[in-house]
Amino acid sequence: MSEVGDLLAARIAAEGPIGVDEYMAAANSHYYATRDPLGVSGDFITAPEIHQMFGEMLGAVLADCWVRAGRPVDAVYAELGPGRGTLANDALSVLRRAGFTGEVHLVETSPALKRAQAKLLPEANFHDEIDSLPKAPLLLVANEFFDALPVKQWVGDEERRVIHDGTAFAFTIYGLIRETSPARDEAAQTLAKRLAAYGGVAIVIDYGHSKGEQGDTLQAVRDHRFSNPLDEPGEQDITSHVDFAALSEAARCGGATVSRIASQGAWLETLGIGARAMALAAKNPQDTERIAAARRRLCDEAEMGRLFKVMAMRAPVWPEIAGLEA
Incomplete structure (x- = not known):
């Protein structure tokens, strides 16, 4: 069993069953603190690592929003869970x-990923939490950040918990699962309050659902394959689908104006990723197929296009993000 598994098993033996959110938080805290999980040699690949077009599209919509907001000189670029810094760089x-000449601020707790980010973005300022970001207008991106925050699971009104039978971890109850995430709601509300108070906009991109769908979405990935979330805690990435309806409601409660929710593929196509792909292929004809394959992976419904959703929250006085207008 993993190091974290031993600790959790001992805790359960001493204190009794723990919440799914507690299990997930402990496992992911160790996982991200001890490795760079990205890339072919890691456990998974995120959109910014697929192709530069993804980050360029985000940079373009943020630039457009910043210009229409009057080019505030105190605005800063910020990112939650910025991976290796690839998206920020693009x-x-x-x-x-x-x-735009503003500062760069990254919210990251992983020492391994901080090192990669500092190498690519030596000008970056690092933060452990959203609340320590500057009191200034934010041009913020959160790509695959909320999915890794812990969730609670319920069967009816009973909370599902994790036990250890002396050999393996297991759940206390089974049935029709409902998921909630106080951690996600708190993060969204905290971010919304800062936007409402100091200005700016935040773009949230993640896999999930938009209409309050229910079900067990807890999953783990290791070596680019799905695995059992109860196996080897701390040695695999544990996530669940983001409930964008709940996230939207939390952001509104925090005082932000929230956009409609769109699929990633439709949004990127609306922004003009097709034209960008053609321009890149014209300059680099030897990369034409690689560019086309990246666009398909980012946009096609059978790939990331439909499962991944996009939502923006903004200060009420700031303009809407292009492609997410009501």
Whole structure:
């Protein structure tokens, strides 16, 4: 059993069953603190690592929003869970060309990922939590951030918990699962309050559902394959689908104006990823098929296009994000 597994088993033996959220939080805290999980040699690949077009599209919509907001000189670029810094690097290349000269602020707790981010973005300022970001207008991105925050699971009104039978971890009850995430709601509300108080916009991209669907979505990934979330805690990435309806409600409660929810593929196509792909292929004809394959992976419904959703929250006085207008 893993190191975290031993600790959790001992805790359960001493205190009794623990919540799914407690299990997930402990496992992911160790997992992200001890490795760079991204890329072919890691456990999974995120959209920014697929192709530069993803980050460029985000940089373009942030630049457009910043310009329409009057080019506030105190605005900063911020990102929650910025991976290796790839998305920030690609987005900032577009923002800088638009005249944005603001600081870069990254919310990251993983020492391994901080090292990768600092190497790519030496100007970055690091934070452990949203509340320590500057009191300034934010141009913020959260890509695959909320899915890793812990969830509670319920069967009816009874909370599902995790036990250890001396050999393996197991759930206390089974049935029709309902998921809630106080951690996600708190993060969304905290971010919304900062936007409402100091200005700015935040784009949230993640896999999930938009109409309050219910069910067990807890999953784990290791070596680019799905695995049992109860196996080897701390040695695999545990996530669940983001409830964008709940996230929207939390953001509104925090005082932000919230956009409609769109699928990633439709949004990127609306922004013009097709034209960008053609322009890149014209300059790099030897990469034409790789560029086309990246676009398909990002946008096709059978790939990331439909499962991944996009939502924006903003200060009420700031303009809407392109492609997410009501």
